[in-house]
Amino acid sequence: MDMVQTEKLVFEYEKRDEDGNVIGASRAIDEVDIDVKEGQFIAVLGHNGSGKSTLAKHLNAILVPTDGTVWVDGRNTKKPEELWNVRQAAGMVFQNPDNQIIGTVVEEDVGFGPENLGVPTDEIWKRVEDSLKAVGMLSYRHHSPNKLSGGQKQRVAIAGVVAMEPKCIVLDEPTAMLDPVGRKEVLKTVRKLREEKKVTVILITHYMEEVVDADKIYVMDHGKVVMEGTPREIFSEVEKLKEYRLDVPQVTILADELRKRGLDIPKGILRKEELVSEITKILQK
Amino acid sequence: MSIRLEHLNYIYSPKTAYEKHALKDICLEIPHGEFVGIIGHTGSGKSTLIQHFNGLIKATDGKLFYNEENIYGQGYNMRKLRNEIGLVFQYPEHQLFEIDVMADVCFGPKNQGLSREECEKRALEALKLVGLKEKYYHASPFELSGGQKRRAAIAGVLAMRPKVLVLDEPTAGLDPKGRDDILEQVAYLHKQTGMTVILVSHSMEDIARYAGRIIVMNHGEIMYNDEPKKVFAHYRELEQAGLAAPQVTYIMHELREQGIPADTDVTTVKEAADEIIRALEAGMPNALDDKMSKSRQMEKEK
Amino acid sequence: MIRDITIGQYYPAKSILHRLDPRVKLVSTLLYLISLFLFKSIAGYLAVTVFLVGIIRASKVPFRYIVKGLKPIVMLLMITVVFNLFLQKDGEVLLRIWKLSITTVGLRNAVYMAVRLIYLIIGSSLMTFTTTPNELTDGIEALLHPLNKVHVPVHEVAMMMSIALRFIPILLEETDKIMKAQQARGADFESGNMIQRAKSMIPILVPLFVSAFRRAYDLAMAMEARCYRGGEGRTKMKPLKYQTRDRAAYVTMVVYAAAVVAIGRFAPLQVWIF
Numbered sequence: 001m002d003m004v005q006t007e008k009l010v011f012e013y014e015k016r017d018e019d020g021n022v023i024g025a026s027r028a029i030d031e032v033d034i035d036v037k038e039g040q041f042i043a044v045l046g047h048n049g050s051g052k053s054t055l056a057k058h059l060n061a062i063l064v065p066t067d068g069t070v071w072v073d074g075r076n077t078k079k080p081e082e083l084w085n086v087r088q089a090a091g092m093v094f095q096n097p098d099n100q101i102i103g104t105v106v107e108e109d110v111g112f113g114p115e116n117l118g119v120p121t122d123e124i125w126k127r128v129e130d131s132l133k134a135v136g137m138l139s140y141r142h143h144s145p146n147k148l149s150g151g152q153k154q155r156v157a158i159a160g161v162v163a164m165e166p167k168c169i170v171l172d173e174p175t176a177m178l179d180p181v182g183r184k185e186v187l188k189t190v191r192k193l194r195e196e197k198k199v200t201v202i203l204i205t206h207y208m209e210e211v212v213d214a215d216k217i218y219v220m221d222h223g224k225v226v227m228e229g230t231p232r233e234i235f236s237e238v239e240k241l242k243e244y245r246l247d248v249p250q251v252t253i254l255a256d257e258l259r260k261r262g263l264d265i266p267k268g269i270l271r272k273e274e275l276v277s278e279i280t281k282i283l284q285k
Numbered sequence: 286m287s288i289r290l291e292h293l294n295y296i297y298s299p300k301t302a303y304e305k306h307a308l309k310d311i312c313l314e315i316p317h318g319e320f321v322g323i324i325g326h327t328g329s330g331k332s333t334l335i336q337h338f339n340g341l342i343k344a345t346d347g348k349l350f351y352n353e354e355n356i357y358g359q360g361y362n363m364r365k366l367r368n369e370i371g372l373v374f375q376y377p378e379h380q381l382f383e384i385d386v387m388a389d390v391c392f393g394p395k396n397q398g399l400s401r402e403e404c405e406k407r408a409l410e411a412l413k414l415v416g417l418k419e420k421y422y423h424a425s426p427f428e429l430s431g432g433q434k435r436r437a438a439i440a441g442v443l444a445m446r447p448k449v450l451v452l453d454e455p456t457a458g459l460d461p462k463g464r465d466d467i468l469e470q471v472a473y474l475h476k477q478t479g480m481t482v483i484l485v486s487h488s489m490e491d492i493a494r495y496a497g498r499i500i501v502m503n504h505g506e507i508m509y510n511d512e513p514k515k516v517f518a519h520y521r522e523l524e525q526a527g528l529a530a531p532q533v534t535y536i537m538h539e540l541r542e543q544g545i546p547a548d549t550d551v552t553t554v555k556e557a558a559d560e561i562i563r564a565l566e567a568g569m570p571n572a573l574d575d576k577m578s579k580s581r582q583m584e585k586e587k
Numbered sequence: 588m589i590r591d592i593t594i595g596q597y598y599p600a601k602s603i604l605h606r607l608d609p610r611v612k613l614v615s616t617l618l619y620l621i622s623l624f625l626f627k628s629i630a631g632y633l634a635v636t637v638f639l640v641g642i643i644r645a646s647k648v649p650f651r652y653i654v655k656g657l658k659p660i661v662m663l664l665m666i667t668v669v670f671n672l673f674l675q676k677d678g679e680v681l682l683r684i685w686k687l688s689i690t691t692v693g694l695r696n697a698v699y700m701a702v703r704l705i706y707l708i709i710g711s712s713l714m715t716f717t718t719t720p721n722e723l724t725d726g727i728e729a730l731l732h733p734l735n736k737v738h739v740p741v742h743e744v745a746m747m748m749s750i751a752l753r754f755i756p757i758l759l760e761e762t763d764k765i766m767k768a769q770q771a772r773g774a775d776f777e778s779g780n781m782i783q784r785a786k787s788m789i790p791i792l793v794p795l796f797v798s799a800f801r802r803a804y805d806l807a808m809a810m811e812a813r814c815y816r817g818g819e820g821r822t823k824m825k826p827l828k829y830q831t832r833d834r835a836a837y838v839t840m841v842v843y844a845a846a847v848v849a850i851g852r853f854a855p856l857q858v859w860i861f
Contacts, residue, residue: 247461396773
């Protein structure tokens with residue numbers, strides 16, 4: 001079943017002059033079609049300003065299309081009566097860990113979503129406990145979020161979304177403001193959620209290392225989807241990615257460099273183990 | 286000409302529940318003209334350390350010499366120190382406040398007491414150095430994109446013509462291209478003006494590419510202070526300190542474990558490629574096919 | 588420096604005060620504040636002191652931490668003391684400096700006002716130290732609920748307060764950072780006259796406002812994304828329910844208030860001019 005589907009999605013910002021009159025429109029998203037099946041792990045790549053975050057906000061009905069349609073769990077996000085169902089079905093984690101935690105105690109923040117949904121008190125407690133456990137933050141339940149590290153704050157934010165029991169989680173550059181340790185923590189948590197809760201994940205990022213496990217990658221540039229495929233297919237096109245202001249993992253670049261120098265190494269190497277085994281293969285020939 | 290730290294200690298909120306020994310017995314010398322990388326996990330003390338360089342934080346004890354002068358000495362001119370050591374904070378775009386980019390970049394020189402013409406001259410020079418396009422000079426800083434804002438903010442420090450430039454994670458939150466652009470610009474500055482550059486970063490890959498020396502901070506102490514190759518040789522210890530060596534370092538070590546006689550002493554992709562080819566040729570000349578030797582032939586002819 | 592401000596901050600600990608119903612704490616605080624103005628003798632102050640010390644002990648918040656919260660009001664305190672000390676003409680003159688004189692009534696008023704102010708701050712900060720902003724919000728919301736009938740958006744106001752409290756430490760930290768960044772660009776906040784100093788705050792205030800608005804925008808979006816739509820249809824993770832200890836606290840407060848007023852009015856204790 002389709003979890004998220006967009007059809008010729010267009011979003012335009014109105015440009016206004018100093019008096020507030022509309023003088024034109026600029027297209028942040030330009031006829032985007034994406035298709036996410038239940039349980040998939042989808043990555044959206046793109047440089048800053050490529051339209052990827054604007055796309056993310058459509059999946060949670062924070063923005064609604066200027067043109068075209070977005071379906072989330074079979075619901076049209078343009079219909080006002082579906083708004084809350086859409087937001088409950090597709091939970092959203094944002095970039096800045098400080099600006100999305102509402103509660104002053106970890107467990108109260110996680111309870112915020114279920115409270116809004118009108119979940120009965122006993123059930124809220126259960127969900128809070130379950131979701132904190134799922135992200136490995138249960139022992140911090142009575143802490144103040146201000147004293148946590150960036151990675152821990154993002155895990156709390158993820159727990160806050162998980163407690164709403166969404167079918168799909170959209171993460172909008174959740175690691176952009178974190179250090180390498182925090183980044184690893186968050187990715188590990190997301191992987192665990194996919195395995196244990198079978199939740200659909202849409203990860204928006206510009207870190208290539210984070211998407212090697214994805215089922216499918218969309219690359220965006222100037223509001224359009226310019227590439228689409230498996231990680232291996234996408235990472236085979238090192239030059240093209242660079243054109244879109246993106247980067248590939250160091251191991252992919254090294255493999256590419258070695259191939260250019262004549263070694264028999266296939267395109268789209270993603271992990272260091274693969275490269276090492278390819279090189280040893282050459283030796284054994 | 287140098288920055289020299291002798292047995293520097295810093296304790297946050299001493300004698301309270303929040304007391305924290307942020308820097309422990311730091312001894313360090315950074316000679317003029319060097320490109321130094323400082324690396325460490327969050328909370329390792331690296332940000333605290335660099336704020337000592339221009340006297341924004343005063344050490345609990347120990348000495349800090351700038352050009353052989355003790356900055357904690359009586360009557361030391363802290364203003365002059367801050368003019369010479371420019372500090373670019375993390376997310377520096379958050380400090381922009383003026384009505385246009387030009388005026389914002391002029392803020393530093395204006396505080397130095399320079400004339401209006403001189404301020405603008407230096408601001409122009411700085412804006413050119415960071416590669417911000419001319420059409421943005423008179424735009425509001427709040428209308429620029431993330432990468433442009435950051436350039437404008439860095440120009441704000443460069444306009445003071447510092448002799449030492451300290452950058453605290455200048456690439457945080459930027460996309461790969463934006464990250465490379467900023468670092469290239471910094472490397473260019475270093476080459477062009479000969480100023481000392483101290484770059485704080487999380488990314489080993491970035492530091493390996495530009496810095497001549499790496500200082501690794503861990504729990505408020507200097508863990509390593511050496512050239513990149515030697516630091517990355519300790520990749521297992523780095524991991525325990527919440528860091529990682531560049532990916533290529535791991536690849537070389539794994540190749541070696543597989544019995545390929547590759548030197549693990551590499552830090553960049555180019556070095557790694559050279560070394561793998563060399564090792565393969567040396568180890569098994571016959572393993573390389575014709576095409577391979579042909580391409581090498583061609584390279585030699587060039 | 589700026590980060591030292593502790594007013595309005597929650598101090599996590601496990602004490603009877605932390606466990607009390609926020610409604611009890613709100614009403615008690617109000618009662619306590621009123622009680623401070625209901626007597627005029629040293630006996631009353633002694634009674635309040637005993638009560639306050641008892642409450643501080645019960646709260647398990649370190650005394651030093653509470654005192655630190657008084658720092659920001661030192662200026663206010665000084666002004667109060669100076670005004671009371673020098674502008675009071677009644678009473679016997681104790682000391683004469685140039686054209687100013689200190690009288691017995693002035694000294695007494697100054698000391699009483701200072702103590703009252705300090706006790707007032709300590710009392711109300713004890714409430715915020717022992718109550719999480721969310722509990723506080725719930726408490727205020729529950730107490731003011733009747734106002735809903737006259738179309739006062741009680742839930743929204745309470746939510747706004749709670750968010751403000753959560754962002755105080757974040758914005759303070761940010762102020763600290765911006766100040767340092769501008770200092771690194773040669774800004775000077777310490778010298779110059781009042782106008783120059785006020786002007787030198789612009790490079791701090793503008794970025795701070797920009798950042799506050801950005802955070803507000805982000806937070807509003809995050810709240811909407813988590814299905815926040817005002818108070819209607821909302822359930823509570825921690826609904827308020829009075830326990831035995833809460834009833835006991837109410838009784839204690841009534842007894843306290845009555846005792847303080849009685850002692851303050853009728854106990855014949857007097858020391859010198861006080």
